[in-house]
Amino acid sequence: MSARIPPRSGIAVRLARGDILTVIDPEGGQVSDMLAIADGDPGEILSNGRTFDYEETLRLTTGARLWSNRSRVMLTIMEDTAPQHDFLLTPCSQGTFRHFYPDKPMHHGCFGNLADALAPYGLEADAIPTAFNIFMNVTIAPDGRIAVLPPGTKPGDFVRFRAEMDLVVGLTACSAYASNGGSFKPIDYEIAATTTAY
Amino acid sequence: MSARIPPRSGIAVRLARGDILTVIDPEGGQVSDMLAIADGDPGEILSNGRTFDYEETLRLTTGARLWSNRSRVMLTIMEDTAPQHDFLLTPCSQGTFRHFYPDKPMHHGCFGNLADALAPYGLEADAIPTAFNIFMNVTIAPDGRIAVLPPGTKPGDFVRFRAEMDLVVGLTACSAYASNGGSFKPIDYEIAATTTAY
Numbered sequence: 001m002s003a004r005i006p007p008r009s010g011i012a013v014r015l016a017r018g019d020i021l022t023v024i025d026p027e028g029g030q031v032s033d034m035l036a037i038a039d040g041d042p043g044e045i046l047s048n049g050r051t052f053d054y055e056e057t058l059r060l061t062t063g064a065r066l067w068s069n070r071s072r073v074m075l076t077i078m079e080d081t082a083p084q085h086d087f088l089l090t091p092c093s094q095g096t097f098r099h100f101y102p103d104k105p106m107h108h109g110c111f112g113n114l115a116d117a118l119a120p121y122g123l124e125a126d127a128i129p130t131a132f133n134i135f136m137n138v139t140i141a142p143d144g145r146i147a148v149l150p151p152g153t154k155p156g157d158f159v160r161f162r163a164e165m166d167l168v169v170g171l172t173a174c175s176a177y178a179s180n181g182g183s184f185k186p187i188d189y190e191i192a193a194t195t196t197a198y
Numbered sequence: 199m200s201a202r203i204p205p206r207s208g209i210a211v212r213l214a215r216g217d218i219l220t221v222i223d224p225e226g227g228q229v230s231d232m233l234a235i236a237d238g239d240p241g242e243i244l245s246n247g248r249t250f251d252y253e254e255t256l257r258l259t260t261g262a263r264l265w266s267n268r269s270r271v272m273l274t275i276m277e278d279t280a281p282q283h284d285f286l287l288t289p290c291s292q293g294t295f296r297h298f299y300p301d302k303p304m305h306h307g308c309f310g311n312l313a314d315a316l317a318p319y320g321l322e323a324d325a326i327p328t329a330f331n332i333f334m335n336v337t338i339a340p341d342g343r344i345a346v347l348p349p350g351t352k353p354g355d356f357v358r359f360r361a362e363m364d365l366v367v368g369l370t371a372c373s374a375y376a377s378n379g380g381s382f383k384p385i386d387y388e389i390a391a392t393t394t395a396y
Contacts, residue, residue, distance in 0.1 A: 049288030049328035052344060054297055059342025069324060071293025090247030095269025099252055126267060129327055130247035140338065144257025146250060
């Protein structure tokens with residue numbers, strides 16, 4: 001199946017172990033925040049800290065695994081044409097908008113979109129951690145200072161994941177101004193069942 | 199008050215808004231994982247992602263604020279003599295020990311120590327996020343690769359926090375081999391009530 005996530009919105013999908021999820025930036029320059037929980041057990045959730053620890057890098061691309069808070073692999077990155085992703089920053093929320101965009105209209109952000117999309121699967125908003133921010137361009141200076149720049153993705157850039165356990169995955173089309181250069185765009189995704197053993 | 203946390207153990211303390219918490223490395227070269235939850239409301243918890251976002255740096259020292267998942271300031275760093283801290287990696291757990299030290303005796307790690315210390319205040323183990331790893335020395339290479347090195351602290355180095363809300367704080371004396379150069383040492387802490395307005 002394939003579908004489009006409209007600008008500034010979010011969805012949730014169930015993946016069986018072995019399913020392949022491809023997240024595509026159809027126009028270029030857009031970000032998609034991704035969360036994952038164990039299907040049927042929202043206490044097990046994607047963890048940036050465990051992932052950084054076990055993968056021993058902040059730069060997660062083809063071959064990297066995304067780990068849960070219980071030290072299990074949730075997703076493997078199978079293919080990746082994007083210049084970068086981010087796993088440092090939490091999804092933008094009403095608090096983020098108040099902090100960074102006090103003069104802009106309020107929006108519940110990727111945080112609110114993920115909370116709404118995953119609530120039916122038992123995830124509480126307080127339990128939403130740092131998402132894997134697909135295509136997000138966060139730079140780290142030698143002194144540790146970070147900056148959020150527009151993504152360097154071209155139209156059609158994508159990242160492909162394999163589900164390593166049964167999951168519910170939340171995905172957004174980003175709502176924050178800085179993350180996507182101020183232009184809100186859609187995100188496309190495709191899901192295919194694995195037919196070969198691995 | 200002041201107290202010593204024995205090697206490879208953890209404690210929890212309640213802080214009123216305005217209280218000053220000083221965490222001291224008495225021998226040098228030791229790490230203390232710190233978590234904080236809102237007193238009476240464990241759904242509000244320390245967040246590395248919110249902190250990185252609002253402080254716009256990975257290098258948190260004097261003047262930096264540590265933020266909650268609900269975008270409120272929990273603690274401010276008032277004074278800091280240590281060369282570095284880390285806010286990227288999750289507390290070591292049984293999973294961490296299996297992954298990195300399969301030939302070493304199993305230990306429930308800072309994760310287990312924080313879980314035990316904070317359980318009486320309503321925090322569930324699954325909800326434990328990345329802790330603020332006081333004195334921990336994590337380097338980031340230009341290609342994003344990270345490495346855990348022994349802390350550069352000298353005996354008596356300390357970091358002093360002010361509680362910006364009523365908190366329960368968990369603190370450990372680290373249990374992982376890499377974090378402290380393989381020598382398990384105690385951690386000291388002091389708590390003083392603020393007597394001046396601010």
